[in-house]
Amino acid sequence: MARWLAWWRHPEFQLGLREMAAVSPGLAAWGLMTGVAMVKSGMSPLEAVAMSLMVFAGSSQLAAIPLIAAGAPVWVIWATAFCVNLRFVVFSAHMRPYLMHLPLRWRLFNGYLTADLSYVMFTKRFHHPATDAVGQRNQLAYLGGGSFFNWSSWQIASMLGIGLAHSIPTNWGLGFAGILALLGVGCSLASTHLRRVSAGVAAMAAVAAFALPFKLNIVVAIAAAVALCLMLEHLPPTRQPPRVKGPA
């Protein structure tokens, strides 16, 4: 208990909480509409609560909901969720050096709770893994604060959505606030020229490849953007006019 309290009081944990709180209206609206969608698809409240608490992944839940309602084969549902979640596999490669100092059970604990925005905010704040114990503790505290707020606001909103499913209108499009939250965080990442290139390439690739099944367009877009940015890194930053050789 005292150990958890020490984490809670850590300044980096508090900072993680505060920074995640800024995007919480978007998260909440998104969680709310996911809760509504689960019940409207015909799930029982118990199933919807179990799904929200255990699966804890908005996009894969939204992909699985119609498949469950249609009684699709189990492996199709799981494979769909896996593909929709493939971006997390990319994120886990990024997170690996930050977490490898932990024992497996704590890596699993932190990894499971690291959803899109916790990952993005974390890698935005810490560009390199810490090399000493104090730094590692700071990083973990920040990650924990963000993940904790993300998890709680998502779950509370989802429960509200499940409870009020039949009185919340779905045609208002409240879930769009979730997209705006991602937009705001995306804008805050656009700090270098190549990152803006990455955003532009990924956005266009995701639209162009939209017809791919299982939301694979997201993974294709990330791969295209990362590959192009790596190639552009090798170009000289500014073109200089060719030097004229001649007598001095």
Add this chain to the structure above:
Amino acid sequence: MNPSAMNMTDGWTLGVILGLALVTLVTRCFFFLSSQPWQLPHWAQRGLQYAPIAALSAVVLPEVVMTQGQLITTWLDARVFATVAGAAYFFARKGQGQAVLGTIVTGMAVYLPLHIGLGW
């Protein structure tokens, strides 16, 4: 789940949900499930710094400019105006203070009247 069993709890659905939870765990922890010492090649590690913004914009743009898998053919779409207004707010504030919160609030302030009021 068959239609006559609407909103009834059944074991099949709970089993599917349990599997989906496992999918979340495995995908989010994929590259640190094993404790073997192993390192990503240097170029891949550098490349990953471009992944977060790529992932976000790859999720966002299709949600703004596509409907039912098709590019929208009209400008009269509340999402487009809301996105432009939200991003404009963010860059006008230069990302300072609660700029992300402001992006959400501004975007929704544009989105809701256009979408509910005008049906865009």
